[in-house]
Amino acid sequence: MVEELKIENLSLDSLKYLKFERVGAGNDVALITLNRPQALNALCRELMVELSDLVLKIDSDSSFKVIVLTGSEKAFAAGADIKQMSELEFTDLLTGSYFQSWDTISKIRKPIIAAVNGFALGGGTELALMCDIVYAGEKAIFGQPEVTIGTIPGLGGTQRWPRFANKSVAMEVCLTGDKFNAVEAKTIGLVSKIFPVAELVQETIKLADRIAKNSPIIVQTVKKSVNLAYETTLAQGLQSEQHLFQQTFATNDRKEGMKSFAEKRQPNWTSS
Numbered sequence: 600m601v602e603e604l605k606i607e608n609l610s611l612d613s614l615k616y617l618k619f620e621r622v623g624a625g626n627d628v629a630l631i632t633l634n635r636p637q638a639l640n641a642l643c644r645e646l647m648v649e650l651s652d653l654v655l656k657i658d659s660d661s662s663f664k665v666i667v668l669t670g671s672e673k674a675f676a677a678g679a680d681i682k683q684m685s686e687l688e689f690t691d692l693l694t695g696s697y698f699q700s701w702d703t704i705s706k707i708r709k710p711i712i713a714a715v716n717g718f719a720l721g722g723g724t725e726l727a728l729m730c731d732i733v734y735a736g737e738k739a740i741f742g743q744p745e746v747t748i749g750t751i752p753g754l755g756g757t758q759r760w761p762r763f764a765n766k767s768v769a770m771e772v773c774l775t776g777d778k779f780n781a782v783e784a785k786t787i788g789l790v791s792k793i794f795p796v797a798e799l800v801q802e803t804i805k806l807a808d809r810i811a812k813n814s815p816i817i818v819q820t821v822k823k824s825v826n827l828a829y830e831t832t833l834a835q836g837l838q839s840e841q842h843l844f845q846q847t848f849a850t851n852d853r854k855e856g857m858k859s860f861a862e863k864r865q866p867n868w869t870s871s
């Protein structure tokens with residue numbers, strides 16, 4: 600049997616740009632807080648490596664079911680670190696590993712929910728776009744201002760926006776760099792719910808708890824299947840959904856879920 604990776608065995612004291620807590624009604628929600636206040640959580644390379652490493656470890660630790668990613672009340676993240684980027688040359692990006700770990704969030708199996716208060720600009724908005732669900736505080740400000748500093752969104756913005764919103768919205772957001780608020784973000788479809796600033800994180804943890812009540816193996820299958828809709832044609836997606844649906848019939852949790860319904864009791868998930 601393969602020994603499981605446990606977060607407790609890892610040195611969390613070494614985290615420099617992040618805070619990590621185990622939260623939730625079942626103590627199975629990982630709360631990650633971006634913690635670089637002096638730069639409004641600007642995403643420097645070191646922060647992103649730390650975030651990527653931590654998220655991968657949580658994804659491999661079965662005692663966690665859902666991840667919540669947040670920042671401060673002032674800023675979720677003010678984008679990639681412009682001061683750090685301004686030193687880079689074309690060849691640094693071409694041959695170096697500057698952006699190597701930045702899309703880890705979009706590749707993990709467990710659900711990850713963004714709780715966005717304050718500024719989420721550039722890479723901050725793109726980080727939210729990589730998450731599975733986005734909740735926002737009333738004062739959240741989004742935008743893709745890269746065009747105003749002589750570059751383009753490089754963390755998926757030009758590709759994910761047209762998949763979240765329509766072409767006209769995607770183009771307007773990316774071509775103007777205009778900022779927009781939480782209500783506009785909800786209208787566009789980036790954000791699913793808005794809460795008062797001080798309540799956002801607790802409300803997001805409540806959402807994580809509702810997801811965590813379901814079977815982890817089935818939750819991960821749902822996530823995989825929904826994400827296929829962004830990668831494939833409808834015909835391919837429907838076929839893959841059928842395969843994944845059939846695969847749930849090979850799990851004990853599918854049997855337990857249906858049995859518990861018939862027996863009028865709560866299911867006892869084993870994630871097998």
Ligand SMILES: C/C=C/C(=O)SCCNC(=O)CCNC(=O)[C@H](O)C(C)(C)COP(=O)(O)OP(=O)(O)OC[C@H]1O[C@@H](n2cnc3c(N)ncnc32)[C@H](O)[C@@H]1OP(=O)(O)O
Nearest residue numbers: 638639641677678679680681682718720721722744753754
């Ligand atoms: C591939 C991805 C590309 C990208 O993501 S490009 C970056 C896109 N993001 C932006 O263009 C936003 C840049 N930041 C701002 O426009 C402003 O900030 C805000 C509107 C978010 C907030 O303004 P205010 O409240 O006046 O704060 P403040 O004095 O500008 O910032 C406080 C400290 O934070 C640093 N900081 C803010 N954003 C960044 C950043 N993205 N990269 C590096 N540092 C940043 C500042 O410089 C300053 O620091 P100090 O006190 O030493 O002057």
